[in-house]
Amino acid sequence: MDVDSILVFVLVTVAVAGMVRWAADRTGMPAAALLTLLGVGYSLLPGPDITLDPDIILTFVLPPLLYSAALDSSMLAIRRNLRTVVSLSVVLVLLTALLIGLGFAWFVPGATLAAGIAVGAAVAPPDPVAALAVGRRAGLPPRIVTLVQGEGLLNDATALTILSVAVAAATGDGFSAPSAVGQFLVAAAGGGAVGVLVAYAVRLLSRPLRGDPMLANAVSLATPFGAYLLAERMHVSGVLAVVVAGLIVGHHTPRAASGAGRLQTSAVWRLVDFLLEGFVFLLIGQQLPEVVRGLAGYDTATVVVAAGITVGVVLLLRPLWLLLTLLLPGVLRPRWSAGRPARLTGREVVVLSWAGTRGVISLAAIFTLPLVTETGAEFPARDLLLFCTFVVVLVTLVGQGLTFAPLVRLLGLHADDNDQARLRNEARSASVRAALVTLDELEAQEHDDIEGHVIDTMREQLRARLNRYRDRLVLLRDNDSADAPVSAMYEAALHVRQVALDAQREELLRWRDAGRLSDEGLRVLERELDHEERLLPDRPARR
Incomplete structure (x- = not known):
């Protein structure tokens, strides 16, 4: 695809993402699902499509998205719920990869256990972006938001490590269970250590940069890439490094950053999230033609069985695992947080089960599978694995995404x-x-x-x-x-403050238009009014 086509796609992405965001805000439909469907529709039209490059996604898209999500998370809340987060982001990911691997080895001709585990690892980690975007609008309780958020931040490291071990076994490098466990522990511990190192380096920089929001914002944008690249160069988990750095930096930002710096950084990261998420979900839909083309060498029964195993394990294992945790002995059962009941309610289990939407991480991971093994043979059932991953992403992202908010409202589960x-x-x-x-x-x-x-x-x-x-x-x-x-007096006071601010702005504009105030002076005074207006709540009835 040439540069002009890429530029056109970028411009179309911004326009489409803006329109979808506008439609989602007014209809309550999840923007991620709408963008994915539009991407599928675009891929069916004549003209060039952009093929997903896993290296670009894993290096330039994943780090900022994970870092932004970590900044908005609560390190204290995740630490209080750490056992449950680990059970979902580590144990459940391992079980998902293993069961799908066994299913492929037993029932899919031409597929090996290692190849099955590879696709299992790719589809195991849920992408919380779509679920949280809908869940927050639906008013999910903070505990559920914390669990979905914490799981989504940590499960990618687990899945990518399992994938690398499975690919090594499938390409002829051999497989050893002790070696795989050791590789996982080293990658996790090393990634966490790099994240801590980067976070404290950012903290040291924050003091001298406190008075310069622009430089502080530049450091914030560079942090996820620095953490990821440093960890990858040390052959440990770059994903975990980014997450740990984001959690620590986000926890210390209230003390380390100035008010102006926090406002600017928050606004920039919201824009980054908006643009990257729009690009990512449109890109997911565009992979349909390439994925379908690879199925020419497989009979329909094989495709149906493989897709059925993958989707079935993904959809059924999650609720079964959540129900199993309720039956564990008290010592092993997850402790949610101080002062809260230890057990999940039935409604919370249903909502958490339906929050397992998969996204671009799954596709980026499966696209990293090599075309050939070390012996020169084709990677076992590679095209079939791509198709199964795409089906899981489409089913969960669109199916669960479109029904998540209605399910939350039906269950009456809200904050x-x-x-x-x-x-x-x-x-x-x-x-x-x-x-x-x-x-x-x-x-x-x-x-x-x-x-x-x-x-x-x-x-x-x-x-x-x-x-x-x-x-x-x-x-x-x-x-x-x-x-x-709802307090009528409170809302009236907010209305009066807004009217007064609008009147002040109009008067400043009249001074500017009459030549009595320069544009530079207008911007200074208008910024003062903007900060006052920023203090007004968006939804006064909930403040």
Whole structure:
């Protein structure tokens, strides 16, 4: 594909991703599923298609997506639920790869155990992007979000390590169970160590760059690529290095970064996610022609059996494993978090089971299979493995993606908005009280350069804010519903603040248009108003 075609595809991707995002926000449909279907439709039209290059995906697309997801995750929440996250991201991935491998070895002519494990490893790790995008809009409880997020961050490292071992066995390098376990442990430990090293290097850089948001943002964008490349050069898990670095950096960002830096970095990463996810899901759909062309040498029965084994194990093993964890002895059963019940409810098991959407990682992984083995023979059933992976991605991404939100609503499983709003307002009140105490201490120190009325003015503003939070807390504590109550006075105050900000902007524009204010001056003053507007909640009823 020439440069002009790639450029056209990029422009079309941005346009289509924008339109799909607009449609998804208004219809509640998952953008990932819509983009994948559009990619399939595009692939059926005459004209060139872009073939997925696994090296580009694994090097340039996967690291920033994983790092951004890790930045938005909670290291503390994942640590509290670590046993469950590990059971899903390590044990379940291993079982999925092994069962699919056995199914191929027993029932698919021409396929070996190693080849079956390779496709099993490729389809084992769920991609949480689509599930979380829909789940957050549907209001999933924080515990379920944490489990899906933690699993999605850690399972790729497990799957890619298993895939490399399976490919080595299939291409004639031999297979040894102790060697495979050792390789996995070294890759995981080494990747984690590299992630910690990179994270603390970023922390050292954050102090001198705290006053320059632009440079801090440049370091943030470079971090996932640095972590991935360093780990890969050391022959350990680059994926795990990126995830660990993102979790640590995200945990320390509130202290290490300035307010301006956090706002800018957050905005940039949201844009990166939007563009990369749009490109990735369109690219998934475009692989249909190449995948189908490779099936010419297989009879229909073989294709159906292979696809049935792969899809069946992926869809059935996950809920069975989640149910099994409920029957484990108390010592082995996952401990979710302090103060929460140890057992998942039936509704939570159903939702977690249906959150196992597969994505571009599965396709990128399976496309890394070599065409020939070390002996010069063709890789066993390679084209069939590509097709099975594509079917799993399509079934889960489109089938589960389109039905996930309706399922969550049907089960009535959603976050307690009232409880979350109450907790946020309690934290706000505590922060204001801490500021008032600090002002009292500052006043007692009798600074000559601080006049008393300055502190008095700030104290009045903080007390007015504290009174608003207390009034809101009374309303939240008296509410028996799980939905946060709507306060007419609160919404009216937000409306008045928005109207005042709009009036200020219009007046600044009139000054600019009349030649009384330069464009540079307008941008400075408008940025001040933008920061004030950024404080206004998007959904006032839930704040």
